[in-house]
Amino acid sequence: xxxxxxxxxxxxxxxxxxxxxxxxxxxxxxxxxxxxxxxxxxxxxxxxxxxxxxxxxxxxxxxxxxxxxxxxxxxxxxxxxxxxxxxxxxxxxxxxxxxxxxxxxxxxxxxxxxxxxxxxxxxxxxxxxxxxxxxxxxxxxxxxxxxxxxxxxxxxxxxxxxxxxxxxxxxxxxxxxxxxxxxxxxxxxxxxxxxxxxxxxxxxxxxxxxxxxxxxxxxxxxxxxxxxxxxxxxxxxxxxxxxxxxxxxxxxxxxxxxxxxxxxxxxxxxxxxxxxxxxxxxxxxxxxxxxxxxxxxxxxxxxxxxxxxxxxxxxxxxxxxxxxxxxxxxxxxxxxxxxxxxxxxxxxxxxxxxxxxxxxxxxxxxxxxxxxxxxxxxxxxxxxxxxxxxxxxxxxxxxxxxxxxxxxxxxxxxxxxxxxxxxxxxxxxxxxxxxxxxx
Numbered sequence: 001x002x003x004x005x006x007x008x009x010x011x012x013x014x015x016x017x018x019x020x021x022x023x024x025x026x027x028x029x030x031x032x033x034x035x036x037x038x039x040x041x042x043x044x045x046x047x048x049x050x051x052x053x054x055x056x057x058x059x060x061x062x063x064x065x066x067x068x069x070x071x072x073x074x075x076x077x078x079x080x081x082x083x084x085x086x087x088x089x090x091x092x093x094x095x096x097x098x099x100x101x102x103x104x105x106x107x108x109x110x111x112x113x114x115x116x117x118x119x120x121x122x123x124x125x126x127x128x129x130x131x132x133x134x135x136x137x138x139x140x141x142x143x144x145x146x147x148x149x150x151x152x153x154x155x156x157x158x159x160x161x162x163x164x165x166x167x168x169x170x171x172x173x174x175x176x177x178x179x180x181x182x183x184x185x186x187x188x189x190x191x192x193x194x195x196x197x198x199x200x201x202x203x204x205x206x207x208x209x210x211x212x213x214x215x216x217x218x219x220x221x222x223x224x225x226x227x228x229x230x231x232x233x234x235x236x237x238x239x240x241x242x243x244x245x246x247x248x249x250x251x252x253x254x255x256x257x258x259x260x261x262x263x264x265x266x267x268x269x270x271x272x273x274x275x276x277x278x279x280x281x282x283x284x285x286x287x288x289x290x291x292x293x294x295x296x297x298x299x300x301x302x303x304x305x306x307x308x309x310x311x312x313x314x315x316x317x318x319x320x321x322x323x324x325x326x327x328x329x330x331x332x333x334x335x336x337x338x339x340x341x342x343x344x345x346x347x348x349x350x351x352x353x354x355x356x357x358x359x360x361x362x363x364x365x366x367x368x369x370x371x372x373x374x375x376x377x378x379x380x381x382x383x384x385x386x387x388x389x390x391x392x393x394x395x396x397x398x399x400x401x402x403x404x405x406x407x408x409x410x411x412x413x414x415x416x417x418x419x420x421x422x423x424x425x426x427x428x429x430x431x432x433x434x435x436x437x438x439x
Contacts (some may be wrong), residue, residue, distance in 0.1 A: 009268060010217050013225075017144055023213050027204050028132050029094060032155030034193040035128050037163040038102035039067055039121065040269045041189055044167030044288060045182035047274060052180055052436065053110055061395020064270045065388030068262075070122035074382040078127025079134060079377035086206040087135045090127065092197045097124035099193030106183035130377040134358045137372060138207050139222075142229055142365055143310050150306030155216050156353060160295035163189070164273065168288025181284075206306045226359030229365075251375060253421050254362045257319065258383030260418030261359070264326050264389035264411050265352050268294070268345060270391045275404050279338040293342065294349035305354030315358050316425045322358075323419035325351035327412055334408035362425070386414075 011019070042049070042064060049055045055063070063263065082090040098213040101121045108114045132152055140148045165184050174181035205211040208219035246252075273291045276282070282290070289298045305322070309315040329348025395406035 008199070010221075013222075016214065016218055016222060017140065019213055020139055020208075020211075021148065021151065023211070024204070025148070027200055028135075028152050029155045029158070030196055031091060031128065031193075031200060032132070032152060033159045033162070034095070034196060035098065035125055035190055036156045036159035038098060038193065039125065040160070040266075041163060041167050041185060042105075042118075043270045043273050044164060044171065044284070044291075045185060046270070047277065048171065048180065048182045049114070052182070053113055053114070055114060057395040057398045058392075059111045059114070059395075061391040061393070063111070063118045064266070064391040064395075066115055067118045067122040067125075068384045068387035070119040071126045072122075072384045074123050074126030075130055075381040075384075076374055076377040079130050079373045081126060081375040082131045082134070083361065083372070088201060088204045088206050091133060091204065092209060094125060094128050094131070095193045095197035095200065098128075099190050099197070100124075101190075101191030103187045103195070105190070106179070106186040127377070130380040133376045133380070134373045137376075138226065139436075141222075141225055145361045146309040146315070146358045147304040149360050150302045150353065152304045153353040153357055154299055157295045157299035157349075160269070161292045161299065164288040164291035164295070165285065166288070167287070168284040168291075172285040185418070199205060214356075226310065241249040248366060249311040250366060250426055253364060253425055254359055255379050255382045256421045257323070257384040257418045257425075258356075258359055258379055260354070260414045260421075261323070261355060262383050262386035263414050264330065264348065265390075266387040267390035267394050267407065267411050268348065269331060269340075271394045271404065271407070274346065275333075275341075278404055279341075290342070296347040297346040298349035298352050301352065301354035302357065302412040304356040307326070309358040309361065312426060316422065317353060318358055319425060320419060320422040322355035323415060323422055326355070327415045327419060330408050330411045330415065334405050334412065 040062075046057075047061055049060065050057070066153050078090070078094075098121060101117065101124050105117050105121070108117055133149065136145060136148050136152065166189070170185040170188055171181035173179075173184040176184065208214055208222045209216070211219060214222070272294070273287050276287050276290045279290075301322075305318060309318050326348045329344045329346070329351065332344025332347065334344075336342075336344055360379070363372060363375045363379060390411065393410050397407040397410065400406075
């Protein structure tokens with residue numbers, strides 16, 4: 001890790017937040033770009049896998065979703081290990097294993113090898129997202145955390161903005177070196193994660209007191225303020241142990257909302273290229289470019305909305321409003337043609353990552369320590385089961401009806417449930433009695 005001369009005068013909390021965002025977030029965003037690219041690039045390969053390997057829409061949906069089942073089963077153990085060994089080492093390990101397995105997706109031969117590789121990829125990547133969500137609780141106080149979470153989730157948007165056109169371009173390599181275009185796509189998009197893993201190992205500090213870009217006084221003060229918030233929240237909600245999570249109705253509400261949200265996110269991620277392919281005679285690059293458009297709107301939502309979630313009332317209103325936006329977007333996508341459908345998908349995507357970073361501020365106002373690490377993983381574990389259900393239902397309904405749009409109404413119904421659940425969300429204590437930081 002490079003040594004940076006620390007300032008002699010203690011900076012304000014706002015200035016410290018700015019420094020952390022500049023020094024820590026680029027690495028985390030880069031890691032998530034690669035993670036999301038490698039878990040969803042099969043969306044660009046869907047039609048080619050059907051032609052080259054005979055994988056049906058239902059089988060494709062099952063394989064897409066199996067990633068989330070093994071990911072979910074491995075998340076809580078992964079986050080508890082990261083709590084013990086530190087983020088720097090554990091994120092590096094995650095990146096190396098998922099990069100290798102993602103590249104090996106190039107060698108699947110049929111449905112069963114497709115299923116196996118997707119399950120292995122889920123095990124390998126498990127813990128990255130909840131690990132980073134827990135990591136950010138060690139660097140930001142509650143009122144700043146939704147903004148930081150939103151910046152991290154830019155990785156998803158950027159992955160789709162860049163990944164869809166890139167995937168379309170790589171598919172045009174069909175026949176080069178005796179490989180299909182989709183094989184080149186998996187290889188070329190998988191291996192860079194291993195390279196970035198080394199950078200993470202060298203540059204990412206585990207906590208503020210290990211950062212060379214903060215003074216010891218700044219780091220100690222920040223950690224003390226965060227610890228006081230966590231303690232106050234845990235005492236107010238009575239959650240001190242991992243098993244307390246299952247008795248906390250607010251944590252369970254977050255799980256339910258996140259479950260419906262993930263159904264929507266991954267249904268769009270895995271099936272949007274195929275839906276756009278029905279809009280006319282388009283080549284893979286054109287499909288990739290059009291697929292990127294909704295994700296540009298998702299990046300805008302992640303940047304613009306979470307910063308307003310500074311207290312419990314605003315957070316609840318924003319969660320409800322963004323869920324309504326997702327419902328409206330998918331309904332428009334289901335009934336509209338190419339133009340109105342694309343507008344609907346852009347509306348839904350705008351709200352995806354305006355919502356998600358706000359949801360993940362709730363556990364940190366009610367849990368602390370290992371319970372917080374496990375609690376965030378628990379929310380993501382159960383929620384990500386929606387990542388299995390959404391693609392599975394989309395594929396099953398496509399095979400049953402012959403329409404690639406039929407499954408969208410299932411998404412609409414589930415997100416209406418999520419919107420209703422959001423009406424009764426509450427945070428834990430957020431304002432502990434603590435002397436203000438020295439400036």
